[in-house]
Amino acid sequence: xxxxxxxxxxxxxxxxxxxxxxxxxxxxxxxxxxxxxxxxxxxxxxxxxxxxxxxxxxxxxxxxxxxxxxxxxxxxxxx
Amino acid sequence: xxxxxxxxxxxxxxxxxxxxxxxxxxxxxxxxxxxxxxxxxxxxxxxxxxxxxxxxxxxxxxxxxxxxxxxxxxxxxxxxxxxxxxxxxxxxxxxxxxxxxxxxxxxxxxxxxxxxxxxxxxxxxxxxxxxxxxxxxxxxxxxxxxxxxxxxxxxxxxxxxxxxxxxxxxxxxxxxxxxxxxxxxxxxxxxxxxxxxxxxxxxxxxxxxxxxxxxxxxxxxxxxxxxxxxxxxxxxxxxxxxxxxxxxxxxxxxxxxxxxxxxxxxxxxxxxxxxxxxxxxxxxxxxxxxxxxxxxxxxxxxxxxxxxxxxxxxxxxxxxxxxxxxxxxxxxxxxxxxxxxxxxxxxxxxxxxxxxxxxxxxxxxxxxxxxxxxxxxxxxxxxxxxxxxxxxxxxxxxxxxxxxxxxxxxxxxxxxxxxxxxxxxxxxxxxxxxxxxxx
Ligand code: SF4
Ligand code: SF4
Numbered sequence: 423x424x425x426x427x428x429x430x431x432x433x434x435x436x437x438x439x440x441x442x443x444x445x446x447x448x449x450x451x452x453x454x455x456x457x458x459x460x461x462x463x464x465x466x467x468x469x470x471x472x473x474x475x476x477x478x479x480x481x482x483x484x485x486x487x488x489x490x491x492x493x494x495x496x497x498x499x500x501x
Numbered sequence: 502x503x504x505x506x507x508x509x510x511x512x513x514x515x516x517x518x519x520x521x522x523x524x525x526x527x528x529x530x531x532x533x534x535x536x537x538x539x540x541x542x543x544x545x546x547x548x549x550x551x552x553x554x555x556x557x558x559x560x561x562x563x564x565x566x567x568x569x570x571x572x573x574x575x576x577x578x579x580x581x582x583x584x585x586x587x588x589x590x591x592x593x594x595x596x597x598x599x600x601x602x603x604x605x606x607x608x609x610x611x612x613x614x615x616x617x618x619x620x621x622x623x624x625x626x627x628x629x630x631x632x633x634x635x636x637x638x639x640x641x642x643x644x645x646x647x648x649x650x651x652x653x654x655x656x657x658x659x660x661x662x663x664x665x666x667x668x669x670x671x672x673x674x675x676x677x678x679x680x681x682x683x684x685x686x687x688x689x690x691x692x693x694x695x696x697x698x699x700x701x702x703x704x705x706x707x708x709x710x711x712x713x714x715x716x717x718x719x720x721x722x723x724x725x726x727x728x729x730x731x732x733x734x735x736x737x738x739x740x741x742x743x744x745x746x747x748x749x750x751x752x753x754x755x756x757x758x759x760x761x762x763x764x765x766x767x768x769x770x771x772x773x774x775x776x777x778x779x780x781x782x783x784x785x786x787x788x789x790x791x792x793x794x795x796x797x798x799x800x801x802x803x804x805x806x807x808x809x810x811x812x813x814x815x816x817x818x819x820x821x822x823x824x825x826x827x828x829x830x831x832x833x834x835x836x837x838x839x840x841x842x843x844x845x846x847x848x849x850x851x852x853x854x855x856x857x858x859x860x861x862x863x864x865x866x867x868x869x870x871x872x873x874x875x876x877x878x879x880x881x882x883x884x885x886x887x888x889x890x891x892x893x894x895x896x897x898x899x900x901x902x903x904x905x906x907x908x909x910x911x912x913x914x915x916x917x918x919x920x921x922x923x924x925x926x927x928x929x930x931x932x933x934x935x936x937x938x939x940x
Contacts, residue, residue: 447712447878448670448709448710448711448712449712449878458874459710459873459874460710460870460873462710463704463708463710466710467704467708470576470578470708471576476571477571477573477578477669477709478569478570478571479569479570479573479578479579479581479582479583479668479669479709480568480569480582480669481569481582481600481668481669482668482669482713482714483669483670483713483714483878483879484578484579484668484669484670484671484709487571
Protein backbone atom coordinates (compact mmCIF):
# COMPACT_ATOMS: atom_id res chain seq x y z
CA UNK A 423 0.00 0.00 0.00
CA UNK A 424 1.27 3.48 -0.83
CA UNK A 425 1.87 5.90 2.03
CA UNK A 426 -0.97 8.25 1.04
CA UNK A 427 -3.45 5.41 0.82
CA UNK A 428 -2.37 3.89 4.11
CA UNK A 429 -2.43 7.29 5.77
CA UNK A 430 -6.02 7.88 4.70
CA UNK A 431 -7.05 4.42 5.80
CA UNK A 432 -5.62 5.00 9.26
CA UNK A 433 -7.11 8.48 9.59
CA UNK A 434 -10.55 7.15 8.56
CA UNK A 435 -10.29 4.18 10.90
CA UNK A 436 -9.26 6.32 13.84
CA UNK A 437 -11.80 9.05 13.16
CA UNK A 438 -14.56 6.45 13.25
CA UNK A 439 -13.36 5.24 16.63
CA UNK A 440 -12.53 8.57 18.23
CA UNK A 441 -16.10 8.97 19.43
CA UNK A 442 -15.50 6.33 22.07
CA UNK A 443 -11.78 6.79 22.73
CA UNK A 444 -8.90 9.05 21.87
CA UNK A 445 -5.85 6.90 22.58
CA UNK A 446 -4.93 3.69 20.78
CA UNK A 447 -2.39 0.95 21.22
CA UNK A 448 0.06 0.38 18.40
CA UNK A 449 -1.62 -2.96 17.70
CA UNK A 450 -4.93 -1.16 17.08
CA UNK A 451 -3.21 0.91 14.40
CA UNK A 452 -1.66 -2.18 12.81
CA UNK A 453 -5.11 -3.81 12.80
CA UNK A 454 -6.71 -0.83 11.05
CA UNK A 455 -3.90 -0.81 8.51
CA UNK A 456 -4.14 -4.59 8.15
CA UNK A 457 -0.36 -4.76 8.11
CA UNK A 458 2.36 -6.65 9.92
CA UNK A 459 3.75 -4.64 12.85
CA UNK A 460 7.04 -3.80 11.14
CA UNK A 461 5.32 -2.43 8.02
CA UNK A 462 2.71 -0.61 10.05
CA UNK A 463 5.49 0.99 12.07
CA UNK A 464 6.93 2.67 8.97
CA UNK A 465 3.58 4.29 8.15
CA UNK A 466 2.93 5.28 11.75
CA UNK A 467 6.40 6.81 12.16
CA UNK A 468 5.95 8.84 9.02
CA UNK A 469 2.58 10.09 10.25
CA UNK A 470 4.14 11.17 13.53
CA UNK A 471 6.84 13.02 11.60
CA UNK A 472 4.16 14.65 9.45
CA UNK A 473 2.35 15.81 12.58
CA UNK A 474 -0.79 13.72 11.99
CA UNK A 475 -0.38 11.36 14.91
CA UNK A 476 0.96 12.05 18.37
CA UNK A 477 2.25 9.92 21.20
CA UNK A 478 0.70 9.53 24.59
CA UNK A 479 2.68 7.89 27.34
CA UNK A 480 2.00 6.86 30.91
CA UNK A 481 5.69 6.21 31.39
CA UNK A 482 5.26 2.46 31.16
CA UNK A 483 2.97 2.15 28.14
CA UNK A 484 2.76 4.18 24.93
CA UNK A 485 -0.32 4.95 22.91
CA UNK A 486 -1.10 6.93 19.79
CA UNK A 487 -3.82 9.40 18.90
CA UNK A 488 -4.76 11.79 16.11
CA UNK A 489 -3.04 15.05 16.88
CA UNK A 490 -5.26 17.40 18.82
CA UNK A 491 -7.93 14.76 19.41
CA UNK A 492 -6.46 13.65 22.73
CA UNK A 493 -7.77 15.07 25.94
CA UNK A 494 -6.09 18.28 27.02
CA UNK A 495 -3.43 17.95 29.64
CA UNK A 496 -5.71 19.18 32.40
CA UNK A 497 -8.30 16.47 31.81
CA UNK A 498 -6.19 13.55 30.71
CA UNK A 499 -6.81 11.36 33.70
CA UNK A 500 -10.53 11.52 33.08
CA UNK A 501 -10.11 9.69 29.79
CA UNK B 502 11.34 29.88 56.27
CA UNK B 503 9.90 26.98 54.35
CA UNK B 504 7.10 27.79 51.91
CA UNK B 505 4.85 24.96 53.08
CA UNK B 506 4.64 23.30 56.48
CA UNK B 507 5.79 19.69 56.20
CA UNK B 508 5.48 17.96 59.60
CA UNK B 509 5.15 14.46 58.12
CA UNK B 510 8.18 14.86 55.87
CA UNK B 511 10.11 16.28 58.80
CA UNK B 512 9.63 13.02 60.67
CA UNK B 513 11.62 11.25 57.97
CA UNK B 514 14.56 13.50 58.77
CA UNK B 515 14.51 12.47 62.43
CA UNK B 516 15.36 8.80 61.71
CA UNK B 517 18.88 7.34 61.86
CA UNK B 518 19.42 7.22 58.09
CA UNK B 519 20.01 10.05 55.65
CA UNK B 520 16.72 11.10 54.11
CA UNK B 521 15.87 12.42 50.66
CA UNK B 522 13.98 15.14 52.55
CA UNK B 523 17.29 16.50 53.86
CA UNK B 524 18.58 16.65 50.31
CA UNK B 525 15.48 18.41 49.05
CA UNK B 526 15.50 20.98 51.85
CA UNK B 527 19.15 21.69 51.36
CA UNK B 528 18.68 22.12 47.64
CA UNK B 529 15.51 24.26 48.04
CA UNK B 530 17.51 26.63 50.26
CA UNK B 531 20.40 26.75 47.79
CA UNK B 532 18.01 27.46 44.94
CA UNK B 533 16.41 30.32 46.87
CA UNK B 534 19.82 31.82 47.59
CA UNK B 535 21.03 31.32 44.02
CA UNK B 536 24.67 32.09 44.68
CA UNK B 537 25.62 31.08 41.14
CA UNK B 538 23.15 33.65 39.74
CA UNK B 539 21.42 31.11 37.50
CA UNK B 540 18.55 32.37 35.38
CA UNK B 541 16.18 29.61 36.39
CA UNK B 542 13.83 28.71 33.55
CA UNK B 543 11.23 27.08 35.78
CA UNK B 544 9.96 28.42 39.14
CA UNK B 545 12.67 28.90 41.73
CA UNK B 546 10.49 27.33 44.42
CA UNK B 547 9.79 24.12 42.48
CA UNK B 548 11.41 22.02 45.19
CA UNK B 549 9.37 23.68 47.97
CA UNK B 550 6.19 22.96 46.04
CA UNK B 551 7.26 19.39 45.46
CA UNK B 552 7.71 18.91 49.21
CA UNK B 553 4.37 20.58 49.88
CA UNK B 554 2.65 18.29 47.40
CA UNK B 555 4.28 15.21 48.89
CA UNK B 556 3.20 16.31 52.36
CA UNK B 557 -0.36 16.63 51.09
CA UNK B 558 -0.16 13.13 49.60
CA UNK B 559 1.08 11.73 52.91
CA UNK B 560 -1.77 13.47 54.72
CA UNK B 561 -4.44 12.36 52.21
CA UNK B 562 -2.99 8.94 51.59
CA UNK B 563 -3.37 9.46 47.85
CA UNK B 564 -1.29 10.68 44.93
CA UNK B 565 -1.77 14.10 43.42
CA UNK B 566 -0.05 13.25 40.15
CA UNK B 567 -2.16 12.62 37.10
CA UNK B 568 -1.53 9.71 34.84
CA UNK B 569 0.75 10.27 31.85
CA UNK B 570 0.47 12.79 29.08
CA UNK B 571 1.18 13.96 25.56
CA UNK B 572 4.65 15.38 25.94
CA UNK B 573 7.91 14.53 24.35
CA UNK B 574 10.53 15.79 22.00
CA UNK B 575 9.76 15.78 18.32
CA UNK B 576 9.84 12.34 16.73
CA UNK B 577 10.57 10.50 19.97
CA UNK B 578 7.88 8.36 21.57
CA UNK B 579 9.91 7.83 24.73
CA UNK B 580 12.41 9.42 27.06
CA UNK B 581 9.98 11.99 28.46
CA UNK B 582 7.26 11.10 30.91
CA UNK B 583 4.53 13.69 31.28
CA UNK B 584 3.60 14.49 34.84
CA UNK B 585 0.95 17.00 35.86
CA UNK B 586 -0.22 17.74 39.37
CA UNK B 587 -3.91 18.03 40.26
CA UNK B 588 -3.37 20.90 42.72
CA UNK B 589 -1.73 23.46 40.42
CA UNK B 590 -3.11 26.51 42.25
CA UNK B 591 -1.56 25.57 45.58
CA UNK B 592 1.62 24.16 44.07
CA UNK B 593 2.23 26.10 40.83
CA UNK B 594 5.93 25.15 40.82
CA UNK B 595 5.01 21.55 40.05
CA UNK B 596 1.92 22.13 37.88
CA UNK B 597 3.95 20.45 35.12
CA UNK B 598 6.72 18.26 36.41
CA UNK B 599 7.86 16.07 33.53
CA UNK B 600 10.53 13.45 33.95
CA UNK B 601 13.30 13.08 31.38
CA UNK B 602 15.32 9.90 31.05
CA UNK B 603 18.88 10.37 29.88
CA UNK B 604 20.63 7.26 28.54
CA UNK B 605 23.45 6.35 30.88
CA UNK B 606 26.87 5.85 29.31
CA UNK B 607 27.78 2.14 28.96
CA UNK B 608 28.78 0.68 32.29
CA UNK B 609 27.72 3.95 33.96
CA UNK B 610 31.28 4.93 33.30
CA UNK B 611 31.69 8.68 33.08
CA UNK B 612 33.74 11.58 34.36
CA UNK B 613 32.70 14.00 37.06
CA UNK B 614 33.07 16.76 34.47
CA UNK B 615 30.25 15.13 32.50
CA UNK B 616 27.97 14.92 35.56
CA UNK B 617 28.68 18.58 36.30
CA UNK B 618 27.62 19.56 32.80
CA UNK B 619 24.43 17.54 33.12
CA UNK B 620 23.66 19.11 36.49
CA UNK B 621 24.33 22.65 35.23
CA UNK B 622 21.91 22.12 32.37
CA UNK B 623 19.31 20.65 34.69
CA UNK B 624 19.57 23.41 37.30
CA UNK B 625 19.13 25.98 34.56
CA UNK B 626 16.21 24.32 32.74
CA UNK B 627 14.69 21.95 35.26
CA UNK B 628 14.13 21.37 38.95
CA UNK B 629 17.75 20.44 39.58
CA UNK B 630 16.59 17.20 41.19
CA UNK B 631 17.98 13.98 39.76
CA UNK B 632 17.79 10.29 40.39
CA UNK B 633 21.16 8.64 39.81
CA UNK B 634 20.33 6.07 38.47
CA UNK B 635 16.82 4.81 37.77
CA UNK B 636 16.13 1.09 37.94
CA UNK B 637 16.76 0.70 34.22
CA UNK B 638 20.01 2.56 34.71
CA UNK B 639 19.06 5.89 33.19
CA UNK B 640 20.16 9.21 34.59
CA UNK B 641 16.79 10.62 35.60
CA UNK B 642 15.95 14.30 35.50
CA UNK B 643 12.99 14.87 37.79
CA UNK B 644 10.67 17.68 36.88
CA UNK B 645 10.55 20.33 34.22
CA UNK B 646 7.97 22.16 32.15
CA UNK B 647 6.95 21.50 28.56
CA UNK B 648 8.74 24.43 26.85
CA UNK B 649 12.06 23.27 28.32
CA UNK B 650 11.97 19.79 26.79
CA UNK B 651 13.20 20.60 23.30
CA UNK B 652 15.81 23.01 24.68
CA UNK B 653 17.23 20.34 26.96
CA UNK B 654 17.10 17.73 24.22
CA UNK B 655 18.98 20.03 21.84
CA UNK B 656 21.66 20.73 24.38
CA UNK B 657 22.06 17.06 25.29
CA UNK B 658 22.30 15.84 21.72
CA UNK B 659 24.20 18.72 20.14
CA UNK B 660 26.73 19.76 22.75
CA UNK B 661 26.99 16.72 25.01
CA UNK B 662 26.70 13.86 22.51
CA UNK B 663 24.05 12.41 24.75
CA UNK B 664 20.72 10.78 23.93
CA UNK B 665 17.47 10.30 25.80
CA UNK B 666 16.68 6.87 27.15
CA UNK B 667 13.68 4.65 26.58
CA UNK B 668 10.26 4.70 28.20
CA UNK B 669 6.81 3.41 27.30
CA UNK B 670 6.35 0.52 24.89
CA UNK B 671 9.89 0.78 23.64
CA UNK B 672 13.22 -0.90 23.95
CA UNK B 673 14.39 0.55 27.26
CA UNK B 674 17.86 1.96 27.71
CA UNK B 675 20.12 -1.08 27.53
CA UNK B 676 22.30 -1.44 30.61
CA UNK B 677 25.48 -3.33 31.31
CA UNK B 678 28.03 -4.10 34.00
CA UNK B 679 31.35 -2.32 33.88
CA UNK B 680 32.84 -5.42 32.27
CA UNK B 681 36.34 -5.54 30.85
CA UNK B 682 36.92 -1.89 31.70
CA UNK B 683 37.54 -2.83 35.32
CA UNK B 684 36.68 -6.44 35.94
CA UNK B 685 38.83 -9.44 35.17
CA UNK B 686 35.89 -11.84 35.36
CA UNK B 687 34.29 -10.32 32.26
CA UNK B 688 33.90 -12.97 29.54
CA UNK B 689 33.08 -10.44 26.83
CA UNK B 690 33.16 -6.71 26.24
CA UNK B 691 29.82 -5.77 27.79
CA UNK B 692 30.27 -2.08 27.05
CA UNK B 693 30.88 -2.61 23.37
CA UNK B 694 27.93 -4.97 22.93
CA UNK B 695 25.63 -2.71 24.94
CA UNK B 696 26.72 0.40 23.07
CA UNK B 697 26.53 -1.25 19.65
CA UNK B 698 23.05 -2.63 20.18
CA UNK B 699 21.90 0.70 21.62
CA UNK B 700 23.00 2.41 18.42
CA UNK B 701 21.74 -0.29 16.09
CA UNK B 702 18.31 -0.38 17.71
CA UNK B 703 17.65 3.36 17.87
CA UNK B 704 14.33 2.95 16.14
CA UNK B 705 13.12 0.42 18.72
CA UNK B 706 14.36 2.70 21.52
CA UNK B 707 12.63 5.86 20.40
CA UNK B 708 9.59 4.82 18.39
CA UNK B 709 7.16 2.67 20.32
CA UNK B 710 5.68 -0.26 18.40
CA UNK B 711 6.09 -3.04 20.94
CA UNK B 712 3.23 -4.45 23.02
CA UNK B 713 4.99 -3.21 26.16
CA UNK B 714 8.41 -2.41 27.58
CA UNK B 715 11.43 -4.48 26.55
CA UNK B 716 14.74 -4.65 28.40
CA UNK B 717 18.24 -5.79 27.47
CA UNK B 718 20.87 -6.19 30.13
CA UNK B 719 24.46 -7.29 29.77
CA UNK B 720 26.47 -9.04 32.48
CA UNK B 721 30.07 -9.96 31.80
CA UNK B 722 29.92 -13.09 33.95
CA UNK B 723 27.41 -15.07 36.00
CA UNK B 724 27.92 -12.80 39.01
CA UNK B 725 25.27 -10.75 37.27
CA UNK B 726 26.09 -7.32 38.68
CA UNK B 727 23.23 -5.69 36.72
CA UNK B 728 20.90 -8.55 37.71
CA UNK B 729 20.04 -9.22 34.09
CA UNK B 730 18.77 -12.69 34.95
CA UNK B 731 16.07 -11.21 37.17
CA UNK B 732 15.03 -8.12 35.24
CA UNK B 733 15.69 -8.25 31.52
CA UNK B 734 13.45 -9.59 28.77
CA UNK B 735 16.73 -10.68 27.19
CA UNK B 736 19.77 -11.18 29.44
CA UNK B 737 23.24 -11.58 28.02
CA UNK B 738 25.43 -13.32 30.57
CA UNK B 739 29.11 -13.97 29.99
CA UNK B 740 30.29 -17.56 30.34
CA UNK B 741 32.98 -19.94 29.13
CA UNK B 742 33.14 -23.34 27.46
CA UNK B 743 36.47 -24.77 28.55
CA UNK B 744 37.90 -25.38 32.01
CA UNK B 745 38.27 -23.01 34.94
CA UNK B 746 41.93 -22.03 35.01
CA UNK B 747 43.61 -23.15 38.24
CA UNK B 748 46.86 -21.79 39.62
CA UNK B 749 47.79 -24.43 42.21
CA UNK B 750 50.46 -22.23 43.77
CA UNK B 751 47.91 -19.52 44.45
CA UNK B 752 45.53 -22.14 45.86
CA UNK B 753 48.27 -23.04 48.33
CA UNK B 754 48.62 -19.33 49.06
CA UNK B 755 44.96 -19.14 50.11
CA UNK B 756 45.25 -22.33 52.17
CA UNK B 757 48.32 -21.04 54.01
CA UNK B 758 46.67 -17.71 54.72
CA UNK B 759 49.00 -15.71 52.47
CA UNK B 760 46.01 -14.41 50.45
CA UNK B 761 42.77 -13.25 51.95
CA UNK B 762 39.69 -15.08 50.64
CA UNK B 763 37.16 -13.01 48.69
CA UNK B 764 39.93 -10.46 48.16
CA UNK B 765 39.48 -9.32 51.75
CA UNK B 766 35.74 -8.67 51.55
CA UNK B 767 33.65 -9.78 54.54
CA UNK B 768 36.66 -8.92 56.72
CA UNK B 769 34.60 -7.04 59.29
CA UNK B 770 34.63 -10.01 61.60
CA UNK B 771 37.07 -12.78 62.51
CA UNK B 772 35.97 -15.93 60.69
CA UNK B 773 39.01 -17.93 61.80
CA UNK B 774 41.58 -19.31 59.37
CA UNK B 775 40.45 -20.00 55.80
CA UNK B 776 39.16 -23.55 55.38
CA UNK B 777 39.12 -24.46 51.68
CA UNK B 778 37.01 -27.58 52.18
CA UNK B 779 34.35 -25.90 54.27
CA UNK B 780 34.25 -22.61 52.40
CA UNK B 781 34.73 -23.72 48.81
CA UNK B 782 34.60 -27.46 48.13
CA UNK B 783 31.53 -28.13 50.29
CA UNK B 784 29.70 -25.08 48.98
CA UNK B 785 30.05 -25.95 45.31
CA UNK B 786 26.41 -26.41 44.30
CA UNK B 787 27.14 -29.26 41.90
CA UNK B 788 29.72 -30.96 44.17
CA UNK B 789 32.18 -31.07 41.34
CA UNK B 790 35.30 -30.00 43.22
CA UNK B 791 37.79 -31.85 45.35
CA UNK B 792 40.87 -30.93 47.33
CA UNK B 793 43.31 -33.82 47.90
CA UNK B 794 46.98 -33.87 48.82
CA UNK B 795 47.17 -30.13 48.49
CA UNK B 796 45.77 -30.13 44.95
CA UNK B 797 42.48 -28.64 43.81
CA UNK B 798 40.58 -30.44 41.06
CA UNK B 799 37.36 -29.50 39.25
CA UNK B 800 35.16 -31.77 37.20
CA UNK B 801 34.33 -29.02 34.72
CA UNK B 802 31.61 -31.00 32.98
CA UNK B 803 29.47 -30.67 36.07
CA UNK B 804 30.31 -27.04 36.85
CA UNK B 805 27.32 -24.70 36.42
CA UNK B 806 29.49 -21.57 36.41
CA UNK B 807 28.00 -20.32 39.66
CA UNK B 808 31.21 -18.28 40.25
CA UNK B 809 31.44 -19.16 43.95
CA UNK B 810 34.91 -20.73 43.92
CA UNK B 811 36.24 -18.00 41.63
CA UNK B 812 34.86 -15.24 43.85
CA UNK B 813 36.45 -16.75 46.95
CA UNK B 814 39.86 -17.34 45.38
CA UNK B 815 40.19 -14.89 42.49
CA UNK B 816 44.00 -15.17 42.41
CA UNK B 817 43.87 -18.92 42.05
CA UNK B 818 40.86 -19.47 39.80
CA UNK B 819 39.82 -17.75 36.62
CA UNK B 820 37.11 -18.35 34.05
CA UNK B 821 38.23 -20.38 31.03
CA UNK B 822 39.63 -18.87 27.84
CA UNK B 823 36.93 -19.93 25.40
CA UNK B 824 34.51 -17.25 26.37
CA UNK B 825 31.16 -16.11 25.04
CA UNK B 826 27.73 -15.54 26.47
CA UNK B 827 24.49 -17.27 27.32
CA UNK B 828 21.17 -15.74 26.31
CA UNK B 829 18.31 -15.97 28.77
CA UNK B 830 14.84 -14.66 28.08
CA UNK B 831 11.63 -13.66 29.77
CA UNK B 832 12.71 -12.19 33.10
CA UNK B 833 10.68 -9.36 34.58
CA UNK B 834 10.50 -7.69 37.94
CA UNK B 835 7.21 -5.83 38.31
CA UNK B 836 6.77 -4.35 41.77
CA UNK B 837 3.39 -5.81 42.62
CA UNK B 838 3.00 -9.21 41.09
CA UNK B 839 4.48 -11.74 38.69
CA UNK B 840 8.24 -11.46 39.10
CA UNK B 841 9.97 -14.08 37.01
CA UNK B 842 13.58 -15.12 36.34
CA UNK B 843 14.97 -15.62 32.84
CA UNK B 844 14.95 -19.00 31.10
CA UNK B 845 17.99 -20.25 29.22
CA UNK B 846 17.50 -20.01 25.45
CA UNK B 847 21.02 -20.04 23.99
CA UNK B 848 23.54 -21.87 26.20
CA UNK B 849 26.56 -20.47 24.40
CA UNK B 850 27.19 -18.04 21.60
CA UNK B 851 30.48 -16.50 20.57
CA UNK B 852 30.63 -12.76 20.95
CA UNK B 853 31.86 -11.60 17.59
CA UNK B 854 32.60 -7.91 17.24
CA UNK B 855 33.86 -8.27 13.68
CA UNK B 856 30.51 -9.15 12.14
CA UNK B 857 28.59 -6.66 14.27
CA UNK B 858 27.30 -9.37 16.62
CA UNK B 859 25.14 -10.88 13.89
CA UNK B 860 24.48 -14.20 15.65
CA UNK B 861 23.15 -12.33 18.68
CA UNK B 862 21.07 -9.94 16.60
CA UNK B 863 19.45 -12.84 14.72
CA UNK B 864 18.11 -14.20 18.01
CA UNK B 865 16.89 -10.78 19.16
CA UNK B 866 15.09 -10.01 15.92
CA UNK B 867 13.37 -13.39 15.69
CA UNK B 868 12.07 -12.88 19.24
CA UNK B 869 10.83 -9.37 18.43
CA UNK B 870 9.01 -10.52 15.31
CA UNK B 871 7.17 -13.13 17.33
CA UNK B 872 6.33 -10.87 20.26
CA UNK B 873 5.24 -7.95 18.05
CA UNK B 874 2.85 -10.23 16.18
CA UNK B 875 1.55 -12.35 19.01
CA UNK B 876 2.01 -10.30 22.18
CA UNK B 877 -1.12 -8.79 23.68
CA UNK B 878 -1.14 -5.16 24.75
CA UNK B 879 0.92 -4.82 27.93
CA UNK B 880 2.16 -8.39 27.76
CA UNK B 881 5.85 -8.89 28.53
CA UNK B 882 7.88 -11.46 26.63
CA UNK B 883 7.99 -13.70 29.71
CA UNK B 884 4.19 -13.79 29.78
CA UNK B 885 3.92 -14.61 26.09
CA UNK B 886 6.42 -17.43 26.64
CA UNK B 887 4.19 -18.82 29.37
CA UNK B 888 1.05 -18.41 27.30
CA UNK B 889 2.33 -19.98 24.08
CA UNK B 890 5.03 -22.19 25.55
CA UNK B 891 8.81 -22.39 25.43
CA UNK B 892 8.54 -24.77 22.50
CA UNK B 893 6.98 -22.01 20.43
CA UNK B 894 9.90 -19.75 21.30
CA UNK B 895 12.33 -22.43 20.11
CA UNK B 896 10.36 -22.70 16.91
CA UNK B 897 10.34 -18.98 16.11
CA UNK B 898 14.03 -18.60 16.88
CA UNK B 899 14.94 -21.76 14.98
CA UNK B 900 16.87 -23.07 17.99
CA UNK B 901 17.10 -26.83 18.45
CA UNK B 902 16.01 -28.13 21.84
CA UNK B 903 18.92 -29.19 24.05
CA UNK B 904 18.96 -30.75 27.53
CA UNK B 905 19.75 -27.37 29.11
CA UNK B 906 16.29 -26.16 28.08
CA UNK B 907 14.55 -28.80 30.18
CA UNK B 908 13.42 -27.48 33.51
CA UNK B 909 11.43 -30.39 34.83
CA UNK B 910 9.73 -33.57 33.59
CA UNK B 911 6.74 -32.80 31.42
CA UNK B 912 3.24 -32.47 32.90
CA UNK B 913 1.35 -33.41 29.76
CA UNK B 914 1.44 -37.13 28.76
CA UNK B 915 0.64 -36.51 25.08
CA UNK B 916 2.99 -35.68 22.27
CA UNK B 917 1.42 -33.58 19.56
CA UNK B 918 3.03 -34.08 16.18
CA UNK B 919 2.99 -31.49 13.48
CA UNK B 920 2.04 -32.44 9.95
CA UNK B 921 5.55 -32.06 8.56
CA UNK B 922 6.93 -34.31 11.28
CA UNK B 923 4.77 -37.23 10.17
CA UNK B 924 5.59 -39.33 7.12
CA UNK B 925 2.99 -38.65 4.43
CA UNK B 926 1.45 -35.76 6.37
CA UNK B 927 -2.24 -35.76 7.36
CA UNK B 928 -3.55 -36.75 3.92
CA UNK B 929 -4.46 -40.40 3.27
CA UNK B 930 -5.39 -42.10 0.03
CA UNK B 931 -8.93 -43.16 0.90
CA UNK B 932 -9.30 -45.61 -2.01
CA UNK B 933 -6.10 -47.34 -1.04
CA UNK B 934 -7.30 -47.45 2.59
CA UNK B 935 -10.69 -48.93 1.61
CA UNK B 936 -8.96 -51.78 -0.17
CA UNK B 937 -7.95 -53.13 3.22
CA UNK B 938 -10.67 -51.79 5.50
CA UNK B 939 -14.37 -52.25 4.93
CA UNK B 940 -16.85 -49.60 5.85
S1 SF4 C 1 28.91 -9.15 36.16
FE1 SF4 C 1 30.87 -10.24 36.29
S2 SF4 C 1 32.12 -9.22 34.73
FE2 SF4 C 1 30.44 -7.83 35.17
S3 SF4 C 1 31.23 -6.47 36.78
FE3 SF4 C 1 30.10 -8.16 37.77
S4 SF4 C 1 31.70 -9.64 38.29
FE4 SF4 C 1 32.56 -8.29 36.73
S1 SF4 D 1 31.92 -22.20 39.59
FE1 SF4 D 1 30.48 -23.00 41.10
S2 SF4 D 1 29.77 -24.92 40.19
FE2 SF4 D 1 31.66 -24.37 39.14
S3 SF4 D 1 33.30 -25.40 40.28
FE3 SF4 D 1 33.11 -23.34 41.12
S4 SF4 D 1 31.74 -23.56 42.88
FE4 SF4 D 1 31.47 -25.39 41.60
